[in-house]
Amino acid sequence: xxxxxxxxxxxxxxxxxxxxxxxxxxxxxxxxxxxxxxxxxxxxxxxxxxxxxxxxxxxxxxxxxxxxxxxxxxxxxxxxxxxxxxxxxxxxxxxxxxxxxxxxxxxxxxxxxxxxxxxxxxxxxxxxxxxxxxxxxxxxxxxxxxxxxxxxxxxxxxxxxxxxxxxxxxxxxxxxxxxxxxxxxxxxxxxxxxxxxxxxxxxxxxxxxxxxxxxxxxxxxxxxxxxxxxxxxxxxxxxxxxxxxxxxxxxxxxxxxxxxxxxxxxxxxxxxxxxxxxxxxxxxxxxxxxxxxxxxxxxxxxxxxxxxxxxxxxxxxxxxxxxxxxxxxxxxxxxxxxxxxxxxxxxxxxxxxxxxxxxxxxxxxxxxxxxxxxxxxxxxxxxxxxxx
Numbered sequence: 001x002x003x004x005x006x007x008x009x010x011x012x013x014x015x016x017x018x019x020x021x022x023x024x025x026x027x028x029x030x031x032x033x034x035x036x037x038x039x040x041x042x043x044x045x046x047x048x049x050x051x052x053x054x055x056x057x058x059x060x061x062x063x064x065x066x067x068x069x070x071x072x073x074x075x076x077x078x079x080x081x082x083x084x085x086x087x088x089x090x091x092x093x094x095x096x097x098x099x100x101x102x103x104x105x106x107x108x109x110x111x112x113x114x115x116x117x118x119x120x121x122x123x124x125x126x127x128x129x130x131x132x133x134x135x136x137x138x139x140x141x142x143x144x145x146x147x148x149x150x151x152x153x154x155x156x157x158x159x160x161x162x163x164x165x166x167x168x169x170x171x172x173x174x175x176x177x178x179x180x181x182x183x184x185x186x187x188x189x190x191x192x193x194x195x196x197x198x199x200x201x202x203x204x205x206x207x208x209x210x211x212x213x214x215x216x217x218x219x220x221x222x223x224x225x226x227x228x229x230x231x232x233x234x235x236x237x238x239x240x241x242x243x244x245x246x247x248x249x250x251x252x253x254x255x256x257x258x259x260x261x262x263x264x265x266x267x268x269x270x271x272x273x274x275x276x277x278x279x280x281x282x283x284x285x286x287x288x289x290x291x292x293x294x295x296x297x298x299x300x301x302x303x304x305x306x307x308x309x310x311x312x313x314x315x316x317x318x319x320x321x322x323x324x325x326x327x328x329x330x331x332x333x334x335x336x337x338x339x340x341x342x343x344x345x346x347x348x349x350x351x352x353x354x355x356x357x358x359x360x361x362x363x364x365x366x367x368x369x370x371x372x373x374x375x376x377x378x379x380x381x382x383x384x385x386x387x388x
Contacts, residue, residue, distance in 0.1 A: 001025055003111040005093045010116040014076040017115070021055060021093050023066045031056050031355070032096040032106060036070055038115070040079075040089050040239070043178050043190045048239060050078055050227070056095070057340055057355040064359025066336040067387040079225040079241050080119040085176050087241060089115045122221060124271050137262045138162060139251055147269045150219040154268075156247070159208045163262075165252040167202030170213050171195040174243040177226060181236030195246075206251075213247075221272035245270050296384040303330035307366065309380055320376050324369040334361040336387035339369050343377030351375050 004022035011017050019036055034056030040048045055068050079087055090112045099105040129145030140159040148154055160166055173195040198219060201211040226240035244267070251262040296304055307325040314321060324341065328334060337358050343351040351373050361367065371380065 001029065001095070001109060003093055003095065003109065005091065005111040005113050007091045007113050007115060009114075010118060011074055012118050013074060013078055013080060013120045015074060016071045017074055017091070019070045019072070019091060019093075021068050021070070023056075023068075023095070025061050025063050025066070025357075027063050029061050029063075030059075030098060031061060032058050032098065034095045035093075036072070037092045037094060038072070038074070038089060039092055040087060042180065042239070043176060044180075048237075049229070050089070051075075055093075056338065056357070057353040059338075059340075059355030059357065061338070061355075061357030062359045064336060064357075065387065066338065066357060068385060074117065075227075076120060077225065077227050078117065079227055079239060080117045081115075082241055084220065085174070085241060087176075089117055091115050119223070119272075122223065122272050124222060124269050127269070132266060134266065136249075136264055137251070139166075139249060139262065141249070141266070143266075146267075147271050148215050149271050150215050150221075150273060151217045152215050154213045154215065154247070155210055156213070157210045160206045160251060162254050162257045163206040163251045164254050165202060165204055166206045166211075167250045168200060168211055168213060169197050169248040169250070170199040170215065170245070171248050172198050172220065172243060172245050174220060175241070177238060177240030177242065179236075179238040195248075198245075215270060219245075219270050222269045243270075297386065297388070299388065300330060300334065300384070300386065303328065304384065305329055306382075319372050319374055322371045322373075322377070322380055324371065324380065324382060325366060326369065326382075327366045328361045328363055331363055333363060334386045334388070335359065337361045338385050339367075340383045340385075341369065341371040342381050343371070343373060343375070344379040344381065345375050345377050350381075351377055 002024040005019070007019040008017055017038065021036070023034070035052055035054040037052040038050040040050060042048050051072055051074070053070050053072050055070070081087060081089060093111045095109045096106050097109065099107045124147060127147060129147040132141065132143040132146050134141045138161050142157040143154065154170070156168055158166065175193050176190050178190045198216050199213045201213050203209065203211060220243045222243055222245055224242040226238060228238050247266045247268060249264050249266065253260050253262065305327045307327055310323040312321040312323070313319070338355055340353055340355045342353040345351055354371055356369050
């Protein structure tokens with residue numbers, strides 16, 4: 001058994017992740033499940049499943065090559081790749097099969113590729129800067145705006161009285177957000193981090209003047225991301241990241257007026273540089289459509305004919321057997337074919353899915369696909385995929 005995985009190298013939040021998989025079975029194989037997962041790691045190193053999509057369902061597959069394409073939306077609230085706090089992503093192709101050593105146990109075969117996720121345009125990108133004017137504890141400050149770019153100088157005009165030393169520090173507070181209710185309120189691996197000093201200036205000329213502080217060229221932009229899963233088995237989990245910037249104002253009073261220290265903070269915003277260009281990998285740009293009672297790719301749907309659906313019942317096991325007789329009327333041979341069947345019971349409930357795969361479907365050839373269930377169904381739903 002061989003797995004091959006090809007996916008976009010990078011993607012912008014809110015766009016579709018394109019993936020092409022190739023699965024080669026060297027002999028007839030029973031599969032329990034096969035699909036794709038986009039995963040990251042919690043600080044405690046547990047897998048965090050951001051999204052997943054199905055490729056194969058439980059079923060039997062003939063020896064051969066099965067090529068599948070998937071296009072998965074990456075929601076805008078997903079945390080982008082942030083190397084500074086080890087937030088990275090992998091596209092993981094997975095097959096679950098029964099263990100050849102113990103049929104009562106399962107084993108997983110997988111293939112992984114890295115993926116870089118870039119943020120969409122910052123929420124601050126089009127925000128209009130606001131001037132800052134503040135008088136507090138005898139310190140009068142004016143700053144022309146509250147939004148800056150990496151590499152830009154911040155000019156702070158000041159007037160003070162009764163100070164022996166006046167200083168300003170540029171600070172960043174950044175950290176992961178990780179809340180895992182199943183494992184306690186907050187991960188033990190996420191520690192509260194103190195703010196980092198990114199720059200500063202001070203002066204003993206305290207009556208009036210200005211100070212300049214340059215924002216570092218590599219300054220991480222202001223942001224706050226928080227992702228919550230939609231799947232029930234992951235409820236109670238939150239994963240995020242934040243980067244907040246502020247100016248810390250410090251004034252040392254003269255001894256004759258107490259000699260104490262004045263300290264307060266002014267929040268500012270660091271806006272990102274122009275969005276980097278994302279390199280297109282040339283993969284397809286498709287989106288999956290919803291299922292019909294009989295669904296197949298448009299190019300082959302008209303050439304596939306359902307001849308009959310017969311129903312039988314095995315009274316010994318109380319099992320209903322539905323036999324789908326289907327014919328390939330196309331001129332071409334179809335390769336890597338899978339037919340997934342499920343049922344609708346009482347017009348409302350969907351029964352379990354079962355998949356059958358075969359290497360080649362010749363032109364004019366008929367196939368009989370069996371679907372077994374203990375529940376009598378009203379409608380049989382069949383979905384066909386091929387390598388093309």
